[in-house]
Amino acid sequence: MKTGCIDMHCDTLMKAYFDHHDDLYERPGQIDFKRMSEAGAMAQFFAIYMPTKEFIGQMGLSGDFEDDEYIARCSEIFETSIKAHPDVAAKACTARDIRANFSKGLVSGVLAMEDGRAVGGKFDNIKAYYDLGVRALSLTWNFENCFGFPNSDDLVDMMKGLKPFGKEAIQYMQELGMLVDVSHLSDGGFYDVASICTKPFVATHSNARSLSPHRRNLKDDQLRLLAKAGGVTGLNVCPAFLNADIKDKNSRISEMAKHVRYIADLAGTDTIAMGSDFDGTTGIFEMEDCTQLYKLADALKKQGFTEAELDKFFSGNVLRVMDEAVK
Ligand SMILES: [Zn+2]
Numbered sequence: 529m530k531t532g533c534i535d536m537h538c539d540t541l542m543k544a545y546f547d548h549h550d551d552l553y554e555r556p557g558q559i560d561f562k563r564m565s566e567a568g569a570m571a572q573f574f575a576i577y578m579p580t581k582e583f584i585g586q587m588g589l590s591g592d593f594e595d596d597e598y599i600a601r602c603s604e605i606f607e608t609s610i611k612a613h614p615d616v617a618a619k620a621c622t623a624r625d626i627r628a629n630f631s632k633g634l635v636s637g638v639l640a641m642e643d644g645r646a647v648g649g650k651f652d653n654i655k656a657y658y659d660l661g662v663r664a665l666s667l668t669w670n671f672e673n674c675f676g677f678p679n680s681d682d683l684v685d686m687m688k689g690l691k692p693f694g695k696e697a698i699q700y701m702q703e704l705g706m707l708v709d710v711s712h713l714s715d716g717g718f719y720d721v722a723s724i725c726t727k728p729f730v731a732t733h734s735n736a737r738s739l740s741p742h743r744r745n746l747k748d749d750q751l752r753l754l755a756k757a758g759g760v761t762g763l764n765v766c767p768a769f770l771n772a773d774i775k776d777k778n779s780r781i782s783e784m785a786k787h788v789r790y791i792a793d794l795a796g797t798d799t800i801a802m803g804s805d806f807d808g809t810t811g812i813f814e815m816e817d818c819t820q821l822y823k824l825a826d827a828l829k830k831q832g833f834t835e836a837e838l839d840k841f842f843s844g845n846v847l848r849v850m851d852e853a854v855k
Contacts, residue, residue, distance in 0.1 A: 531821045532839075534571040534626065534846040535559075536664070536762035536801060537640070537711070537733035539808030541602045542577040546587050552609035552637070553616065558806035558817040561609065561617040564635045567819040570843050571626045571636035573664055573732065576602040577808070578643035580671070595646040603639065603660050610637055621663050622705075623850035640709070640732070643669035649693050651700055663854050664707035664732060667694060667717065676717040679743040686743065689716040695724055702727045705855025710734075711744070711762075711803070718750055727853040728758035733803035735761070735769045735787045736794075742774050748794055755795035758852060760845045762803015763787055767811040779813045785827040788841065797837045801845045 540552065540559045549555040552574070554562045564572060576599055584593045610617045618629040620636035629636045639661040647653045647665075657665070667675040667690075675694035680686045690698070698708045698721060708729040710718050721729055731754065737745035746754065746761060754761060763784055768774045770783040791800040806818060815823050825838055833841070 531825050531842045532568055532570045532630070533802055533821050533842045534573075535569070535806070535818070536573045536730065536760075536803040536846060537575055537642075537764070537808075538572060538804060538806045539575060539577050539642075540572075540806065541574045541605060542579060543807045544605050545598065545602055546579075550605045550609075551612065552605065553613045558804075561613060561635055561637070563817060563819045565616050567821065569635050569818060569821075570630050571620060571638055572818070573638045573640045574606055575640040575642040575664075575666070575732075576662070578641070578645055578669060580669075599641075599646060599657075599660075606637060606639060619661060621661055622854050623847040626847065626850070638663055640664035640666075640707075642666040642712070643671075643673065644675045644697075645669075645671070645673040647674055647697070649674040651697065654697060654700060654706070655704065658704050658706050662706065663850075664709050664730065665701060666709040666711050666713075666732065667698070667721075668712050668714075670712060676720075677714040678712055679714055681743060686714050687716040688714050690720040690724075695720060698724055698729075702853065705853065707732075707849070707853055715747070715750070718746075719753075722750075722753040722757060725757060728760075728849045729754070729853070730759050730849060731761040731803075733762045733764040733805045735764050736790050739787055739790055740769055740771055740774060740783075742769050745769055751791055751795040751799065755799040758798075758849065760799055760801040760849055761791065762801050764803055764805045764809075765813065765815060766805050766809035768809075777811045779811045779815065781814045781823050781827045784815070784824055785831055788828060788833075789831055792833075792837070797833075797840055798845055798848070800841055802842060
């Protein structure tokens with residue numbers, strides 16, 4: 529079964545940069561254009577994840593690692609892979625691009641960025657990333673930056689809001705037509721985004737905190753605010769964000785289906801989409817890669833989701849949000 533899926537988050541580009549398997553058409557790991565095409569996928573958001581100093585050290589790279597060079601190289605990997613396989617993949621910035629590519633039998637790649645640290649407090653940098661094709665920006669990863677503060681187990685830190693630059697920057701991003709992504713952000717930052725944004729915003733890869741108590745997941749009131757804004761959250765298949773016991777290493781389809789059901793019941797079927805986090809997490813995966821989304825589709829069907837609801841979950845909701853908030 530082909531799901532026509534739009535997946536809002538993966539770390540495949542970061543993997544491709546570090547493991548030098550830098551043709552996104554065919555590479556190890558959980559996502560490549562070849563398998564996306566075989567699975568009938570519609571689009572994949574490829575995040576330029578900004579690696580931490582520790583991670584860079586583990587990769588044996590020196591301390592003079594430059595963010596700008598890294599971003600340029602990730603963008604080059606993305607562009608080169610697409611140009612080399614024009615019969616399979618195409619770049620997309622908007623929902624219209626994704627629909628046009630899909631109608632020609634092409635899978636779409638959409639550039640995104642995870643961690644706004646490279647923005648460095650400059651609007652010009654946001655514009656430069658927009659010009660590169662970046663259409664979704666996770667304001668933070670797990671560290672403070674010019675936008676604000678990350679999710680935290682410390683309740684005081686968790687309630688820290690956006691910085692003055694962050695508050696202005698998200699308005700600028702929405703003017704430009706770039707999605708504001710709250711995955712990884714502090715709860716205080718989330719509430720600021722919800723009160724400031726005038727267009728739908730997204731959590732590209734976060735689940736329900738009521739089912740899995742990880743601080744990266746969204747609370748019930750946050751899911752309702754997301755729904756009110758017309759936004760979506762992308763279902764993350766990482767075990768720590770799925771299971772009631774966050775130490776359980778199994779990524780089970782049944783748990784994924786529970787989160788989809790819970791979010792749909794609480795915030796509506798318009799509020800849930802896919803945000804796998806493939807190539808960015810570890811665990812024992814029942815859904816092993818991008819060819820196996822049909823397993824989740826089957827489980828959701830058994831749970832009583834209609835074909836129309838499945839279409840919204842796998843692609844329609846993201847297309848709607850992009851129609852409203854991406855240019
Ligand atoms: Zn992430």
